[in-house]
Amino acid sequence: MIECLELALPPTPFLMTVGRYRPVQGTRHYERTFPLYDIILVKQGAYYMVEDGVRYDIKENGLLVLEPDKLHAGSAPCPEGTELYYVHLKHPRPLRTLRADEISWSALLSPSPSYHDLDAGSQRMYLPKFAHLDLSEVFPLLDRMMELKSQFSLENQLPLQALAASLCVQLQRALRAHTLSPGQKLSEQLIAYLYACSDRPFRLDDLSEQFHFHVDYLSKCLKKHTGLTPLQYSNRIKIEKAKSMLQQTDLPLKEIVNQLGIADYNYFLRLFRKHTGVSPGKYRYSFQQ
Numbered sequence: 582m583i584e585c586l587e588l589a590l591p592p593t594p595f596l597m598t599v600g601r602y603r604p605v606q607g608t609r610h611y612e613r614t615f616p617l618y619d620i621i622l623v624k625q626g627a628y629y630m631v632e633d634g635v636r637y638d639i640k641e642n643g644l645l646v647l648e649p650d651k652l653h654a655g656s657a658p659c660p661e662g663t664e665l666y667y668v669h670l671k672h673p674r675p676l677r678t679l680r681a682d683e684i685s686w687s688a689l690l691s692p693s694p695s696y697h698d699l700d701a702g703s704q705r706m707y708l709p710k711f712a713h714l715d716l717s718e719v720f721p722l723l724d725r726m727m728e729l730k731s732q733f734s735l736e737n738q739l740p741l742q743a744l745a746a747s748l749c750v751q752l753q754r755a756l757r758a759h760t761l762s763p764g765q766k767l768s769e770q771l772i773a774y775l776y777a778c779s780d781r782p783f784r785l786d787d788l789s790e791q792f793h794f795h796v797d798y799l800s801k802c803l804k805k806h807t808g809l810t811p812l813q814y815s816n817r818i819k820i821e822k823a824k825s826m827l828q829q830t831d832l833p834l835k836e837i838v839n840q841l842g843i844a845d846y847n848y849f850l851r852l853f854r855k856h857t858g859v860s861p862g863k864y865r866y867s868f869q870q
């Protein structure tokens with residue numbers, strides 16, 4: 582199973598440099614410690630590395646993320662025709678290393694600590710430590726990054742950092758596609774259905790009819806991968822929609838509740854306060870100031 586590095590957000594990783602390297606046959610990486618993340622992505626051939634005593638043989642479509650301040654070096658000469666990219670990123674050290682199957686991709690993020698969204702919630706991103714994945718969309722992105730880097734100007738710096746963020750997205754996406762379990766896929770289908778039906782009353786039997794599984798199995802599956810039951814997830818979706826309508830429209834509260842498919846007005850009031858800490862009226866008023 583692929584091991585992953587868990588990184589805290591914010592901040593997003595900051596790109597220091599990107600490059601392409603075609604080493605001469607027999608070349609091996611020199612020994613060093615480095616204060617940055619060094620991502621090596623092999624397009625063809627092979628490159629052999631060791632980090633803190635652990636050897637990594639990076640073949641075609643393989644990548645290795647070397648971590649800050651860990652000793653690394655080449656472990657063997659590279660073959661003829663090797664071509665690779667390297668990306669140096671500045672970011673705090675990983676929070677932890679974990680297996681890809683331990684990542685709850687469908688888990689809901691914690692809401693902002695304040696209902697004004699003035700504070701950043703706790704967020705995470707994941708990079709494969711060492712893996713061989715489908716990098717067909719990654720290599721063109723690296724070429725574009727190198728093109729911008731060669732046209733060094735103030736105008737290009739922000740787009741270059743944006744592409745670096747896109748690179749992290751693509752690596753995480755490739756990791757996720759490679760490791761997604763059947764249970765996780767079913768959870769994502771459940772979530773998509775709950776969003777699509779967020780204007781209707783919630784009924785467990787509807788889920789069973791849609792997915793042809795017993796409601797107990799569906800509930801356990803979603804709970805495992807998100808920490809929430811289908812009803813709890815549905816309520817989170819409805820409350821987020823309510824918050825958006827309270828901010829952006831002048832619709833009467835009862836009309837908003839009706840559009841959410843909630844029949845019990847008082848139930849909605851209790852639910853909204855539970856999720857936000859304030860009443861719907863106070864929430865709307867705070868955005869009118």
